[in-house]
Amino acid sequence: MENTKNISSIKTVNPFNNEVVKQFEVMSKDQVNTIISKADEAFKNWRKTSFAQRSAIIHKVAEIMRSRKEELGKLATLEMGKLLRESIAEVELSADIFDYYASKADSLLADKKLETPIGKAFISYEPIGVILSVQPWNFPFYQITRSAAPNLMAGNTMVLKHASNVPQCAQVMEDIIREAGAPDGVYSNLFIPGKDIESYVNNPKIKAVTLTGSEPAGASIAAAAGAKVKKSTLELGGSDPFVVLDDADLDDAVQTAVYGRMWNAGQVCVSPKRVIVPESKYDEFLQKVKDIFSKLKVGDPMDPKTDVAPLSSEKAAADVAVQIDKAKAQGARILLGGHRVDRPGAFVEPTLITDITPNMDAYFEEIFGPVFMLYKYKTLEEAIELANATEFGLGGTVFATDKEKAVEVARQIETGMVYINHVTGIAPELPFGGTKGSGYGREQSEAGIYEFVNEKLIRVTDSKNPY
Numbered sequence: 001m002e003n004t005k006n007i008s009s010i011k012t013v014n015p016f017n018n019e020v021v022k023q024f025e026v027m028s029k030d031q032v033n034t035i036i037s038k039a040d041e042a043f044k045n046w047r048k049t050s051f052a053q054r055s056a057i058i059h060k061v062a063e064i065m066r067s068r069k070e071e072l073g074k075l076a077t078l079e080m081g082k083l084l085r086e087s088i089a090e091v092e093l094s095a096d097i098f099d100y101y102a103s104k105a106d107s108l109l110a111d112k113k114l115e116t117p118i119g120k121a122f123i124s125y126e127p128i129g130v131i132l133s134v135q136p137w138n139f140p141f142y143q144i145t146r147s148a149a150p151n152l153m154a155g156n157t158m159v160l161k162h163a164s165n166v167p168q169c170a171q172v173m174e175d176i177i178r179e180a181g182a183p184d185g186v187y188s189n190l191f192i193p194g195k196d197i198e199s200y201v202n203n204p205k206i207k208a209v210t211l212t213g214s215e216p217a218g219a220s221i222a223a224a225a226g227a228k229v230k231k232s233t234l235e236l237g238g239s240d241p242f243v244v245l246d247d248a249d250l251d252d253a254v255q256t257a258v259y260g261r262m263w264n265a266g267q268v269c270v271s272p273k274r275v276i277v278p279e280s281k282y283d284e285f286l287q288k289v290k291d292i293f294s295k296l297k298v299g300d301p302m303d304p305k306t307d308v309a310p311l312s313s314e315k316a317a318a319d320v321a322v323q324i325d326k327a328k329a330q331g332a333r334i335l336l337g338g339h340r341v342d343r344p345g346a347f348v349e350p351t352l353i354t355d356i357t358p359n360m361d362a363y364f365e366e367i368f369g370p371v372f373m374l375y376k377y378k379t380l381e382e383a384i385e386l387a388n389a390t391e392f393g394l395g396g397t398v399f400a401t402d403k404e405k406a407v408e409v410a411r412q413i414e415t416g417m418v419y420i421n422h423v424t425g426i427a428p429e430l431p432f433g434g435t436k437g438s439g440y441g442r443e444q445s446e447a448g449i450y451e452f453v454n455e456k457l458i459r460v461t462d463s464k465n466p467y
């Protein structure tokens with residue numbers, strides 16, 4: 001598969017120094033269709049394996065990941081630049097998600113008895129076939145896991161189209177799942193560029209599609225799936241509000257918001273992208289943000305002392321720099337940062353922007369980088385209006401001492417998830433997903449395993465019954 005001679009869109013480029021490390025050959029149409037056919041063939045046996053057999057394999061995947069977490073973590077950091085400690089934590093989280101579904105799938109997918117006055121009725125949860133999973137680079141292992149763990153446990157097989165800049169992470173996961181005992185064809189990579197994937201949605205052997213990524217990619221995949229009456233789930237972008245109430249512990253709120261925003265160099269769908277603070281606390285909050293910013297260390301993601309990593313690629317850094325320049329040109333104030341860092345690599349300075357108004361693009365769009373946008377409000381109604389003034393609806397935070405009041409505010413935020421006194425987080429047993437332009441469907445938790453199963457009704461009556 002490796003080919004260092006040809007120019008390929010699928011390659012490892014270390015964003016710390018922008019050096020090309022390894023290139024992969026793009027698969028031909030025939031190769032892709034052969035892999036999809038193998039996944040379809042493998043489904044015939046995989047669906048008949050018992051939960052105990054599948055569970056042993058999936059627990060083994062988790063065990064291998066944990067035993068190799070340093071090595072896997074370094075690979076993620078090499079390919080997309082995140083801090084090594086964040087990469088290792090991501091590998092551990094992914095192992096936890098594999099374990100969660102390996103332990104729970106048999107009870108979640110057990111027949112569910114229905115109450116009916118006539119005869120017996122129950123739901124039989126059945127796998128549907130090959131699932132196409134299209135995933136982004138920002139959490140190279142976790143993103144794979146969210147769809148692979150529940151679906152492999154449900155008895156589906158999977159072909160993964162990972163982002164073109166993390167091919168080694170994609171390859172090592174295929175290797176691990178195979179090493180854990182998954183038969184040939186149960187889980188395979190497709191090394192093809194994103195723009196080519198839409199045509200494969202039409203392949204009749206693909207039964208459903210899940211995509212995490214940008215809105216244009218999601219819309220095109222969902223349209224292709226809809227045209228063939230195939231189910232899809234979409235986990236798209238976000239512009240999470242972080243609403244601080246006037247009784248909040250400001251030191252705690254500032255720490256949580258700044259480090260939450262700098263996590264993964266700001267390239268997190270559920271990052272606190274818009275921090276909304278009461279006018280009465282604004283100056284104090286702003287000063288505290290500046291104090292923390294002055295301590296942030298930008299640098300080598302392998303160095304444990306670094307706080308802010310490079311972005312995932314030169315293009316990602318250039319795109320964020322353009323968004324910052326545009327905000328400035330449209331009248332926003334860039335109080336700190338605002339430039340590329342003067343060193344090799346895909347670095348952008350941690351940036352603090354204020355005075356953003358609805359006539360600026362920054363008010364509405366997602367900025368996928370270390371950019372902290374601070375807003376102020378006079379009334380709670382105004383704060384909620386600001387929080388909801390976006391097409392996105394993924395996550396959000398309310399920071400407050402009075403938790404009941406915080407929950408009241410949380411109910412009025414139009415997103416799929418709201419966390420109180422915490423940035424939008426991730427846990428195997430909690431659902432993850434959005435509403436509005438952030439997509440539809442849920443991953444993780446009990447909900448994640450029901451997305452791609454046939455919830456089949458079986459009703460048993462005697463033949464004399466006319467209905």
Ligand code: NAP
Binds near residue numbers: 161164212216270
């Ligand atoms: P992207 O360009 O949409 O890429 C995501 C995946 O889709 C990649 O595998 C990509 O392949 C593929 N792709 C690109 N264009 C496509 C097309 N026209 N049709 C089908 N697939 C296509 O996303 P990104 O900008 O790299 O990733 C960041 C976005 O993902 C942000 O908006 C972020 O908020 C969102 N995200 C959401 C979640 C969530 O759970 N809601 C989680 C993480 C990220 P190539 O790499 O080959 O282009």
